[in-house]
Every structure is written in C-alpha cells, then in structure tokens.
Amino acid sequence: MAETVVAPPYRVIPIVPELKPGAMKEVRSFVANEKIQTALGFPGQLVEDWQEKALARMGELLGKYRSLRVYMDACVHCGACSDKCHYFIGTQDPKNMPVARQDLMRSVYRRYFTLAGKYFPWLVGARDLTREVLDEWYTYFNQCSECRRCSVFCPYGIDTAEVTMAAREILDSVGYGQKYSNEIIGKVHSIGNNLGLPAPALIDTLQGLEEDVKEDTGVDVRFPIDVKGAEVLLITPSADFFAEPHIDSLIGYAKVFHAAGISWTLSSMASEAGNFGMFIGNYDQLRKIALRIREAALELGVKRIVVGECGHAWRVAYSFWNTLTGIGAGATDPFALQLQKQLDARYRQPTHICELTWDLIERDALRFDKEANDQYVVTFHDSCNVARGSRMGDFAGGQFEIPRNIIRAVANHYVEMADHTTREKTFCCGGGGGLLTDDLIDLRVKGALPRMEALQEVVDVHGVNFMATICAICKAQFSKVLPYYKFDRRLVGGVHQLVSNAIILGETH
Amino acid sequence: MTTASMVFALLFYLAALVFAGGLLVRIAGYARTPAPLRIPTTPAPTTIRGVVFRMAREVMLFESLFKANLWIWALGILFHFGLALVVLRHLRYFTEPVWFWVAAVQPFGIYGGMAMVLGLAGLWARRLLVERIRYISTPSDHLMLVLLLGIGLSGLAMQYVAHPDVIAVKRFFLGWLHFSIQPLPDSLLLYLHLSLVLVLMIVFPFSKLLHAPGVFFSPTRNQVDDSREVRHVSAWAARMDVERPHG
Ligand code: SF4
Numbered sequence: 159m160a161e162t163v164v165a166p167p168y169r170v171i172p173i174v175p176e177l178k179p180g181a182m183k184e185v186r187s188f189v190a191n192e193k194i195q196t197a198l199g200f201p202g203q204l205v206e207d208w209q210e211k212a213l214a215r216m217g218e219l220l221g222k223y224r225s226l227r228v229y230m231d232a233c234v235h236c237g238a239c240s241d242k243c244h245y246f247i248g249t250q251d252p253k254n255m256p257v258a259r260q261d262l263m264r265s266v267y268r269r270y271f272t273l274a275g276k277y278f279p280w281l282v283g284a285r286d287l288t289r290e291v292l293d294e295w296y297t298y299f300n301q302c303s304e305c306r307r308c309s310v311f312c313p314y315g316i317d318t319a320e321v322t323m324a325a326r327e328i329l330d331s332v333g334y335g336q337k338y339s340n341e342i343i344g345k346v347h348s349i350g351n352n353l354g355l356p357a358p359a360l361i362d363t364l365q366g367l368e369e370d371v372k373e374d375t376g377v378d379v380r381f382p383i384d385v386k387g388a389e390v391l392l393i394t395p396s397a398d399f400f401a402e403p404h405i406d407s408l409i410g411y412a413k414v415f416h417a418a419g420i421s422w423t424l425s426s427m428a429s430e431a432g433n434f435g436m437f438i439g440n441y442d443q444l445r446k447i448a449l450r451i452r453e454a455a456l457e458l459g460v461k462r463i464v465v466g467e468c469g470h471a472w473r474v475a476y477s478f479w480n481t482l483t484g485i486g487a488g489a490t491d492p493f494a495l496q497l498q499k500q501l502d503a504r505y506r507q508p509t510h511i512c513e514l515t516w517d518l519i520e521r522d523a524l525r526f527d528k529e530a531n532d533q534y535v536v537t538f539h540d541s542c543n544v545a546r547g548s549r550m551g552d553f554a555g556g557q558f559e560i561p562r563n564i565i566r567a568v569a570n571h572y573v574e575m576a577d578h579t580t581r582e583k584t585f586c587c588g589g590g591g592g593l594l595t596d597d598l599i600d601l602r603v604k605g606a607l608p609r610m611e612a613l614q615e616v617v618d619v620h621g622v623n624f625m626a627t628i629c630a631i632c633k634a635q636f637s638k639v640l641p642y643y644k645f646d647r648r649l650v651g652g653v654h655q656l657v658s659n660a661i662i663l664g665e666t667h
Numbered sequence: 668m669t670t671a672s673m674v675f676a677l678l679f680y681l682a683a684l685v686f687a688g689g690l691l692v693r694i695a696g697y698a699r700t701p702a703p704l705r706i707p708t709t710p711a712p713t714t715i716r717g718v719v720f721r722m723a724r725e726v727m728l729f730e731s732l733f734k735a736n737l738w739i740w741a742l743g744i745l746f747h748f749g750l751a752l753v754v755l756r757h758l759r760y761f762t763e764p765v766w767f768w769v770a771a772v773q774p775f776g777i778y779g780g781m782a783m784v785l786g787l788a789g790l791w792a793r794r795l796l797v798e799r800i801r802y803i804s805t806p807s808d809h810l811m812l813v814l815l816l817g818i819g820l821s822g823l824a825m826q827y828v829a830h831p832d833v834i835a836v837k838r839f840f841l842g843w844l845h846f847s848i849q850p851l852p853d854s855l856l857l858y859l860h861l862s863l864v865l866v867l868m869i870v871f872p873f874s875k876l877l878h879a880p881g882v883f884f885s886p887t888r889n890q891v892d893d894s895r896e897v898r899h900v901s902a903w904a905a906r907m908d909v910e911r912p913h914g
C-alpha cells in the first residue's frame with residue numbers, strides 16, 4: 159500500500175482546493191476483531207439490532223454531553239470551518255470538511271430527534287440511519303484527528319472532535335470499533351502501556367539508557383522506576399522508552415531531574431501517559447486508564463506528578479485528570495482529597511515537563527551550553543491537543559510561550575513558521591486522534607500537507623533543519639511522513655532532545 | 668374590524684407562544700444537560716470575567732468568525748447588525764409613549780433594513796456560488812435566507828413603495844398586547860410582511876436559528892479554563908467516584 163501513496167503537491171497559492179467528492183471513501187481504517195472488541199466490553203461484531211442500539215446510545219449521549227446536544231442544533235452551515243481541516247485541504251474530499259463531517263451525524267440527529275427532520279426530512283437534510291450511513295460514519299469519523307482546529311474558527315465554537323468522539327462511541331457500542339485504537343487500549347489494560355512493553359523489558363531498557371548516557375557524558379544519570387517515596391512521578395508516553403526520536407527527550411527529562419537534584423521515578427504500572435479512551439469518546443475507558451496513574455501515585459507516595467512530551471496525554475492530564483481521578487487541586491470530596499492531600503500543593507498538579515524545566519531555568523537552576531545546538535536552525539510545531547485543549551504556566555497562552563522559551567534558552571537559532579499555522583491555529587501533524595496506523599497512511603500523508611507547506615517555507619527561507627515538538631504522536635507521524643515530502647525523517651525531534659544536547663551536568667550539585 | 672385583524676391577532680398569539688415556549692424548552696434542555704469534561708478552546712479565559720468578555724466579543728463582534736473568513740464575517744455583521752437595528756426600530760409599534768432610545772434609533776432603522784437585505788443577499792450569493800458552501804447547504808438553508816429576505820424586502824417596500832397606515836398598525840399591536848383586537852390596515856404588503864414574521868417565529872425553536880441561544884451554552888466558549896485548580900464533576904460522573912472510591 160505504502161508504495162502507491164504519494165504526497166499531494168504543495169498548493170501554489172494556498173487557497174481553498176476544489177472538491178473531489180468521494181476521494182477518500184475507500185480509505186477505511188481496519189475494523190477491530192472480536193477479541194479486541196470484547197476485551198473492552200464492546201460487542202464483538204456488528205450487532206443485529208444495530209440501528210436501534212445506535213440510536214439509543216445517541217439519545218443517551220445527547221443527554222450526557224451538552225457539547226453534543228448544542229452542537230447538533232447550533233450549526234448554521236455558514237462554512238467558516240469548511241476550509242480549516244488539514245484532512246480536507248490534503249484530500250479535497252468534501253466529507254472531510256468539519257461541517258460536512260458533523261453533518262454525517264447531524265442528518266441522523268435531525269431525522270430521529272427533531273420535529274423538522276421527522277416530518278420534512280428532505281427539507282433539512284435528514285437521513286435514515288442505514289447501513290450505508292453507518293459505514294460512512296465509520297469511514298469519515300476515522301478520518302478526523304480530533305484536533306479541534308475547526309472549533310477555533312466556528313462562531314459557536316462547534317467542536318467536531320466532540321462529534322467524532324460521540325460517533326466512535328456509538329460505533330463501538332454496536333460492535334463496529336476501530337482496530338488500532340481499541341487494540342492499544344487493550345494493551346494498556348493487559349500490559350500497562352500502549353506499545354505493549356512488559357515491565358522487565360522496560361527495566362532493561364532503562365538500564366541500557368543509564369549506560370548509554372554514562373558513556374556519552376561520563377555522568378551517572380539515573381532512570382529510576384517504581385521507587386517509593388520519590389518526589390516526582392513521571393508519566394510519559396511509552397514511545398519515549400524506545401522509539402526514535404522520542405527516546406532523546408526521555409534522556410533530556412532525566413538530565414533535567416539529575417541537574418536539578420529532583421528525585422523522580424517512573425511506574426511500571428502506569429508506564430503510559432497516552433489515553434486513547436479520549437480518542438474513542440468512551441468516558442469509562444478514559445477514566446479507567448487515568449485511574450492507573452492515580453493508583454501509581456498513591457502507591458509510590460509521590461509529591462508531584464509530571465507529564466512527559468505527549469500532546470493528547472497533556473490534554474487529558476491538564477483538562478480531565480482532576481475530574482477523572484482527583485489529580486489536581488480544589489476538591490472537596492473524599493475521593494479526590496485522599497490524593498490531593500498527598501500531593502504538594504505548592505506545585506501545579508499535574509505539571510508538564512516543560513513547566514518544570516522552564517521553572518528551573520527561570521530560577522537559574524539549570525545551565526546550558528547553547529552552542530551544542532548550533533548545528534540546528536530550530537522551528538516549533540504546536541501540537542493540537544496542547545495548543546487547543548490545555549495550558550501551561552499560570553497565564554493564558556503559556557502552552558505556546560513556555561516550550562518556545564525553553565528552546566530559546568537552549569539553542570541559538572530559532573524561527574517561527576507562518577502565523578496561520580502556529581499556536582491555536584496550528585495544523586495537526588496528520589496522525590493524531592487514533593489515526594497513527596499504517597492502514598491510514600494515505601490519509602496521514604495527505605493530512606500533513608498544510609504543515610509540510612509551512613515547514614518547506616522556513617526550510618527554504620531560513621534553512622530550518624530541526625522541527626521541535628512535544629508530542630509522541632507528532633514525532634512518530636512526522637518521522638514517517640517527512641520522507642514522502644522529501645525531507646529527512648530526523649528533521650523532527652523533541653524539545654527536551656534540545657535540552658538534552660545543551661544541558662550542563664555535573665558540579666552544580 | 669376585519670377578519671384579517673382577527674386572524675393575524677390570533678396567529679400572533681400562537682406564534683408568540685410557540686416561539687417563547689419552544690425556546691424555553693430548548694434552553695432548559697441545554698441548561699439541564701451536563702458538561703462532564705472541561706473542553707474550552709484556546710484562547711480560553713482563566714476567570715469568569717474573562718469568559719463574559721469572550722462571550723461578549725463572540726456575540727457582538729463575531730470574533731471567531733473574523734479569524735475564520737472575512738467575507739462571511741462582513742456579511743454576517745451586516746445582516747445581524749442590520750437586523751438588530753430593525754428590531755429596535757420596530758419597538759415603536761409596541762411602546763407608548765415610545766422609549767426615548769427607541770425614538771433615537773428611528774432614523775437609522777431604515778439603514779438597518781438595507782444592511783440586513785444586503786447582508787442576506789451576499790450570504791445567499793456565497794451559498795450559491797462558493798462550491799463548498801453549496802455542498803453543505805440544505806433546502807432549508809436556502810429557504811431560511813428567502814424567508815428573511817422576504818421579511819426585509821417587504822418591510823422596505825412598505826417604506827418606499829406602498830406606505831400602510833403605521834398609526835393603525837401601532838394601534839393594532841398596542842391593542843394586541845392588551846388582548847384587545849384592533850383593526851389592521853388593509854394592505855397586502857403588510858399582510859405578507861406579517862405572515863413571514865409569523866413563519867419565522869414559529870420555525871425559530873425548531874431550526875438552526877437555535878444558534879442564537881446555543882452559542883451561550885457552547886462549552887468550548889463558556890467554560891473557564893481552571894481544570895487544575897477546581898475539580899469539576901458532573902452528577903453522573905460523580906456517582907462513579909462513590910461506587911469505586913479507591914479506584
Ligand atoms: S477536529 Fe481537526 S481533523 Fe476533525 S474535522 Fe476538525 S479540523 Fe478536521
């Protein structure tokens with residue numbers, strides 16, 4: 159399959175592309191098999207009374223989520239969002255326009271949940287929930303990375319990600335789940351992380367890393383795991399343990415902890431920051447996966463919880479952990495207080511690794527040899543979930559400034575990509591939201607187009623040769639798709655990879 | 668008194684009921700539905716005050732739309748501001764003595780009518796001419812514009828073509844407010860104008876016009892970004908903590 163996939167050409171003038179109806183209708187992510195489905199408590203295959211069940215589930219979700227309910231009603235079809243999705247830009251399939259994607263569900267909502275659609279379906283574009291419609295849901299709701307770029311531009315804040323999540327939840331509930339995401343969730347529960355790396359292998363890897371870093375720097379930088387009484391519990395995406403370039407950021411975190419003299423630990427029980435429960439819109443899974451971290455924190459007795467470079471994980475941690483698990487502050491209920499009493503209230507809980515590093519830099523607790531990064535001209539790719547679904551620091555926009563501040567503190571050459579592609583307007587890497595799978599490589603390559611265009615511009619003008627990012631999915635996705643656009647795959651890397659290169663270890667402590 | 672006066676008076680009572688009742692039911696539905704997770708979109712304010720400002724910018728200046736597309740923004744502003752002026756101007760039919768600020772906007776009301784019609788025409792042109800907006804349009808999207816255009820044009824026509832007896836119109840509506848039915852002037856244009864308004868009032872709570880109350884309930888826009896500082900748990904989610912207190 160991969161041979162036939164080619165990158166779309168850059169747009170000469172980046173205007174809205176013409177429509178190519180049906181362009182992506184054959185690109186369907188693999189369907190989860192019975193084993194994968196039942197492991198999560200979903201029906202093994204499409205149930206017989208799927209229509210009834212799907213509509214019942216939809217009704218239930220409309221009652222549980224105000225977002226879905228308001229968003230089903232409020233859209234005026236103004237089209238402001240229609241050219242904002244990277245998948246539409248890259249594929250030109252009109253069903254990848256955010257509003258059209260929502261309409262896949264809205265048409266069904268109108269048919270069964272509104273007066274107008276019950277009596278005048280043709281008038282309001284209402285449709286019966288047929289097998290074709292269900293298949294279309296599966297196809298196109300698995301072509302949305304839940305990046306929320308559309309939501310930034312919608313006059314009512316309509317968030318297609320909320321609709322996609324609801325659709326995936328409905329599909330799962332009738333036995334029509336996606337293989338990639340659901341298999342990964344199964345691994346988190348059975349093994350402890352998304353990559354299925356068992357504890358002994360993890361411990362081995364960490365030992366190997368200690369040796370590597372010692373060889374490299376001559377310093378004994380530790381990579382502790384399951385250490386009771388450590389101050390910090392680091393929750394990081396499992397890709398950090400062995401994928402390239404992720405691992406270089408893990409080394410960076412370890413060096414920061416070492417240089418600052420902070421005792422820290424990983425957890426073999428919670429060796430994964432990622433939470434694909436969000437991607438499939440399933441509250442129970444979202445909560446269950448997050449609770450592992452609560453358990454690990456209680457068991458290890460840590461004072462702080464720090465999250466590594468992972469975009470959606472940071473959204474879940476920042477925005478949802480307090481709600482789901484009590485990791486945060488301000489609780490009054492016993493469930494959450496149990497943990498909040500243990501955590502050190504002087505620190506933001508949870509803390510992003512960039513917040514931690516930047517705090518240390520501001521307090522002059524770290525020293526850098528910036529020239530160590532002089533071979534790089536760096537740019538920064540804002541990851542969607544960090545940019546649009548979270549914050550850092552205690553000021554609005556901290557999630558943009560803090561990583562950039564760190565880069566400027568550790569490297570001499572930094573440039574920005576075009577304004578309409580950064581900060582809250584950033585374009586998804588093309589592989590987020592549960593789409594980072596080989597069966598969607600065509601979509602992933604095309605979806606990367608807007609980012610690649612912006613990158614090409616700074617490569618041409620400023621000679622950029624390092625695109626830093628703080629997301630495991632972005633790193634994996636870019637490593638894979640950069641070559642399709644004739645870039646070196648090593649062009650992408652982590653912010654803490656740059657920190658790692660420049661940090662001065664040793665005599666300060 | 669004519670049959671027309673009677674029919675219109677009754678229809679307006681009905682339409683007012685449907686409009687107010689329908690909206691109330693909708694709004695109550697939105698308000699009662701929990702928002703279990705914090706999902707504000709950037710730039711998310713960190714205080715309630717910030718949210719109030721954000722919402723004000725959103726509903727008065729169409730801030731997000733401005734970022735998205737200047738054409739839609741300009742046409743949208745033209746239409747909505749025009750409409751707002753027109754509605755204010757029409758308050759004179761329901762107040763006696765006319766409130767001073769309603770009197771003050773009278774001279775601008777007519778420009779409001781023009782702006783409204785221009786904006787609508789532009790929005791419709793976009794819907795017809797821009798391929799991707801044509802793609803997402805349903806018949807009701809077009810009809811809604813036709814309806815509003817009809818209201819605007821019939822209104823302007825009464826100003827410039829055939830002037831009905833506005834004093835009588837005012838007497839009719841003042842009477843209507845007090846459940847006393849007064850004669851409505853005999854004017855086809857007026858009947859058309861009022862009929863279209865009736866249709867608008869009745870479809871409002873069942874259509875995409877719900878974007879008006881909806882925007883205030885949009886979690887991505889009305890939530891405070893304070894999830895680390897405050898624990899937000901909706902009722903149905905809180906029950907889970909009690910069921911499994913130790914995770
Ligand atoms: S959330 Fe992102 S991927 Fe999904 S429709 Fe919106 S812009 Fe496209």
Ligand code: SF4
Nearest residue numbers: 233234236237239312
């Ligand atoms: S911007 Fe919002 S209201 Fe306009 S078409 Fe898109 S989702 Fe609908």
